[in-house]
Amino acid sequence: MRIKLIHALVLMPLLSLSACDNTATPAQKNKISAEEKSIIKTELSSIETRTSAYNKLRNPYFGETHLHTGWSFDEAIYNVRLGPDNAYRHARGDRVKHPNGEWVQLKLPLDFMVVSDHAEYLGVLVRMYNPNDSLSKNPIAKQIVESGDDVEKSTKAFYGLVAATIQPDGSTKPDPKLNTPELKRTIWDEYIKITDRFYEPGKFTTLVGYEWSSQPNMSNLHRNVIFRSSENLPVPFSYFDSQKPEDLWAWMDAQRANGTELLAIPHNGNLSNGHMFALEDSDGKPITRAYAESRMRNEKLTEIIQTKGQSETHPLMSPNDEFANFEIWTKPVGGPGTVKVVDTSYVRGALKNGLALKREIGVNPFKYGVVGGGDIHTSIVSHEEYAHTGEHNLKSSTPKARLLTDVPNEPSKIEQGTAGLSNVWAEENTRESIYDAMERKETWATSGPRITVRVFAGFDFDDTNPRNKDWVDKGYTLGVPMGGDLKPTAKDKSPRLMIAALKGPNSGNLDRVQVIKGWLDADGKKHDKIYDVVWSDQRQLDSEGKLPPVGNTVDIADASYTNTIGSAQLTTTWTDPDFNADFPAFYYVRVLEIPTPRWSTYDAKELGIKPPVNFPATIQERAWSSPIWYSPK
Amino acid sequence: MLKSLLREPLIHFLLLGGLLFGLYGLKNEGLYTDKNRIFISATDIKSINTLWHEKWQRLPTPTELQGLIDQQIHEEIMYREALLMGMGYNDPVVRRRLAQKMEFVSSDLAQQLEPTDAELSAYLNSHSDKFEMPARLSFEQIYLSVDQRGSDAKQDALQLLNELKQLDSTANIKNTGDTFMFGQQQNNLSEHDIARIFGNDFAIKLFSLTLNSWQGPILSGYGFHLVRINSKTIAEMPSLNTVQKKVRDEWVATQRESINKAFYNSLRQRYQIVIEDVTNTQGNISAN
Numbered sequence: 001m002r003i004k005l006i007h008a009l010v011l012m013p014l015l016s017l018s019a020c021d022n023t024a025t026p027a028q029k030n031k032i033s034a035e036e037k038s039i040i041k042t043e044l045s046s047i048e049t050r051t052s053a054y055n056k057l058r059n060p061y062f063g064e065t066h067l068h069t070g071w072s073f074d075e076a077i078y079n080v081r082l083g084p085d086n087a088y089r090h091a092r093g094d095r096v097k098h099p100n101g102e103w104v105q106l107k108l109p110l111d112f113m114v115v116s117d118h119a120e121y122l123g124v125l126v127r128m129y130n131p132n133d134s135l136s137k138n139p140i141a142k143q144i145v146e147s148g149d150d151v152e153k154s155t156k157a158f159y160g161l162v163a164a165t166i167q168p169d170g171s172t173k174p175d176p177k178l179n180t181p182e183l184k185r186t187i188w189d190e191y192i193k194i195t196d197r198f199y200e201p202g203k204f205t206t207l208v209g210y211e212w213s214s215q216p217n218m219s220n221l222h223r224n225v226i227f228r229s230s231e232n233l234p235v236p237f238s239y240f241d242s243q244k245p246e247d248l249w250a251w252m253d254a255q256r257a258n259g260t261e262l263l264a265i266p267h268n269g270n271l272s273n274g275h276m277f278a279l280e281d282s283d284g285k286p287i288t289r290a291y292a293e294s295r296m297r298n299e300k301l302t303e304i305i306q307t308k309g310q311s312e313t314h315p316l317m318s319p320n321d322e323f324a325n326f327e328i329w330t331k332p333v334g335g336p337g338t339v340k341v342v343d344t345s346y347v348r349g350a351l352k353n354g355l356a357l358k359r360e361i362g363v364n365p366f367k368y369g370v371v372g373g374g375d376i377h378t379s380i381v382s383h384e385e386y387a388h389t390g391e392h393n394l395k396s397s398t399p400k401a402r403l404l405t406d407v408p409n410e411p412s413k414i415e416q417g418t419a420g421l422s423n424v425w426a427e428e429n430t431r432e433s434i435y436d437a438m439e440r441k442e443t444w445a446t447s448g449p450r451i452t453v454r455v456f457a458g459f460d461f462d463d464t465n466p467r468n469k470d471w472v473d474k475g476y477t478l479g480v481p482m483g484g485d486l487k488p489t490a491k492d493k494s495p496r497l498m499i500a501a502l503k504g505p506n507s508g509n510l511d512r513v514q515v516i517k518g519w520l521d522a523d524g525k526k527h528d529k530i531y532d533v534v535w536s537d538q539r540q541l542d543s544e545g546k547l548p549p550v551g552n553t554v555d556i557a558d559a560s561y562t563n564t565i566g567s568a569q570l571t572t573t574w575t576d577p578d579f580n581a582d583f584p585a586f587y588y589v590r591v592l593e594i595p596t597p598r599w600s601t602y603d604a605k606e607l608g609i610k611p612p613v614n615f616p617a618t619i620q621e622r623a624w625s626s627p628i629w630y631s632p633k
Numbered sequence: 634m635l636k637s638l639l640r641e642p643l644i645h646f647l648l649l650g651g652l653l654f655g656l657y658g659l660k661n662e663g664l665y666t667d668k669n670r671i672f673i674s675a676t677d678i679k680s681i682n683t684l685w686h687e688k689w690q691r692l693p694t695p696t697e698l699q700g701l702i703d704q705q706i707h708e709e710i711m712y713r714e715a716l717l718m719g720m721g722y723n724d725p726v727v728r729r730r731l732a733q734k735m736e737f738v739s740s741d742l743a744q745q746l747e748p749t750d751a752e753l754s755a756y757l758n759s760h761s762d763k764f765e766m767p768a769r770l771s772f773e774q775i776y777l778s779v780d781q782r783g784s785d786a787k788q789d790a791l792q793l794l795n796e797l798k799q800l801d802s803t804a805n806i807k808n809t810g811d812t813f814m815f816g817q818q819q820n821n822l823s824e825h826d827i828a829r830i831f832g833n834d835f836a837i838k839l840f841s842l843t844l845n846s847w848q849g850p851i852l853s854g855y856g857f858h859l860v861r862i863n864s865k866t867i868a869e870m871p872s873l874n875t876v877q878k879k880v881r882d883e884w885v886a887t888q889r890e891s892i893n894k895a896f897y898n899s900l901r902q903r904y905q906i907v908i909e910d911v912t913n914t915q916g917n918i919s920a921n
Contacts, residue, residue: 111829
């Protein structure tokens with residue numbers, strides 16, 4: 001008895017003393033030591049695990065860099081609970097559910113996908129639908145959940161949240177209970193796990209990404225941030241952290257210094273009221289060299305098209321471009337009125353301004369490559385005109401919602417397009433290879449179809465043309481691909497472009513290929529010119545040197561077309577007839593399809609009505625390559 | 634009794650220990666924190682600096698450092714007050730976080746597992762659908778453009794097919810047909826790879842063709858093609874070596890799930906679960 005008692009007396013204090021003295025901080029516990037980091041690096045570089053399709057001369061890959069799921073606050077409000085896993089499954093070719101209840105499946109799977117949910121309240125609102133989640137007890141949960149499938153109630157809840165969060169000066173005041181570091185870290189880790197789960201190197205690449213959704217005064221400044229790897233990722237820098245792109249770039253620089261590689265892709269210059277590519281910074285001061293360097297260090301690409309319209313140019317800015325009146329969006333992201341049409345909203349204007357600014361401050365701040373974006377808020381990347389399933393649940397996810405319903409104070413739905421695609425030339429279908437292609441701007445955009453475009457520019461190609469087996473090899477060794485920089489040669493030569501375009505396997509034939517050139521003359525004046533360089537059906541230029549239209553096989557009532565006009569493939573070499581070695585310039589390729597029915601025409605047929613009269617019933621889908629820049633010595 | 638107790642070696646041990654304990658307590662500030670005293674040690678400040686440096690690649694300025702220290706103090710005070718008010722108890726967020734941490738106990742155990750090759754092989758074989766390498770084709774294709782040839786395209790294709798069948802199998806066919814962006818020779822493509830380039834129907838058709846003879850014309854999204862299959866590898870299971878890492882990851886994930894389940898079940902057995910009988914139209918509620 002005595003012994004037992006004594007043992008108990010001994011044990012108790014011993015037990016209390018054995019509580020660990022935790023002096024190690026969380027940072028020290030989770031941190032990978034510098035030594036471990038270098039071991040990892042050596043191991044990785046010695047692994048020669050290339051996928052079977054590895055091609056040193058690069059393959060084309062079709063993907064999407066901008067898509068929202070129910071983890072975005074503005075989608076969750078509209079009763080979408082499908083998350084990133086649904087988006088990845090759909091993009092890789094599985095048959096999945098659409099929020100509208102139907103089963104959907106892509107005709108051809110995409111090669112890569114980035115789910116880019118809004119960083120603001122990422123994954124938070126969707127949890128409110130789960131009665132076991134403590135978030136379902138939050139005061140706003142009731143409104144979110146009970147709005148259900150009612151589009152007007154959902155819209156009211158949405159604008160309520162926006163009004164409470166965005167302040168008049170453009171800054172934000174997030175609900176602290178929905179924005180705790182704990183919550184953000186937990187959700188972000190889950191998000192990354194899902195992205196990793198669907199990554200299949202060689203077959204389907206997923207990249208971790210999110211959207212920084214700054215829109216001061218309803219001027220769109222949104223950027224999508226994409227990470228090269230999924231290791232040790234910081235919690236996203238959101239609009240709640242700052243509304244200024246300069247701050248986003250500073251944060252990105254710090255992450256890069258810490259070993260995380262990432263890039264940002266701005267979109268919807270067309271909705272920025274001139275701010276996206278403005279000649280002043282966020283404080284209204286003229287752009288400096290440091291600003292330009294910071295911008296171009298972090299942003300390599302911009303979306304030239306997406307569901308909320310194209311940002312290449314506008315008929316008012318480009319009156320001589322017969323194809324400029326394409327997928328124009330006139331309403332702002334929220335509120336009444338129309339968007340400002342000014343050259344600092346559009347890519348072509350920005351590319352030209354970039355040349356001028358380079359002359360002034362030494363660095364071109366608008367040296368952007370291009371991709372196509374989705375910005376679809378249903379988790380379903382709807383890039384096929386003949387199978388469009390809408391941009392937003394409830395608002396546009398059925399033909400009836402798209403054509404026959406109007407919610408007051410909402411942008412016009414007929415103006416919305418299908419998703420565009422982001423496409424790259426990369427050695428293989430892996431995260432690193434595809435990210436690196438985006439980093440070096442070897443990318444092209446399409447308005448939805450899987451059109452393939454390839455271009456090389458150089459001074460020393462001689463007779464090589466795309467019909468030669470070695471044209472790609474020569475293109476890389478003797479010139480530069482899309483996104484590249486042409487260096488001047490000592491000889492008195494003009495640059496030559498070798499171009500090849502192939503139609504999408506499930507879409508219309510090609511009408512023509514154009515080269516769009518922009519340059520700065522001796523007085524610093526900006527110019528642009530459009531050249532038709534190769535076209536179908538052996539058309540002859542008319543008396544004014546203009547190429548006649550390709551024709552039209554679309555049967556509007558039947559929502560069908562035939563590929564009896566146009567070409568499946570167009571290839572050519574083109575030498576700049578107006579080259580001046582002293583003028584900085586850029587060239588990009590634009591490829592146009594023959595007319596095909598627009599999604600609104602397919603919807604109209606399904607509803608048994610005539611297509612809306614205030615918008616074209618046919619569309620000439622197209623592709624744009626990233627520019628190639630020329631700088632004089 | 635007291636005398637024998639005093640002679641007990643254990644008691645001597647306890648007294649010595651207590652002495653050491655007391656001396657240590659007097660010497661080291663911070664071992665016993667006063668309820669109303671917050672001590673920010675040099676170590677704390679060092680770790681604040683380290684965390685900041687990790688994020689911004691520089692040390693904080695004096696103003697920034699003061700702000701961070703204030704933040705730390707703020708958090709500590711709020712934390713202590715919250716504990717005093719019993720806020721930790723039954724708070725849903727705290728509950729969930731603690732439950733999560735408990736799950737990590739067994740998850741961490743799973744991470745320590747090292748499967749044998751035999752275990753991995755067994756896993757590989759029983760989950761063939763996850764790891765199977767698809768069948769692949771290497772083939773040559775000659776393209777005949779419909780837009781260039783118009784309604785003659787199919788006829789041209791059939792005629793070319795005839796000519797090709799007469800040729801020696803090593804004859805140079807490099808300049809026959811129309812140029813195709815992706816070239817004539819296609820190597821080691823799975824059905825998925827072929828579909829991405831040529832379309833789904835084309836891909837399916839190709840796998841039904843016999844080897845080493847020209848066949849067609851087969852219609853793709855671009856026009857007609859004559860195809861000669863050079864080689865075909867059948868779908869097969871990879872050797873463990875080539876997919877070792879992937880199999881291990883999947884195996885660990887599966888193990889983690891079953892370890893977590895077993896762990897939870899062993900804990901649960903120690904509890905008596907009682908659910909009140911709620912009779913309503915929604916039927917019976919039962920615990921899983």
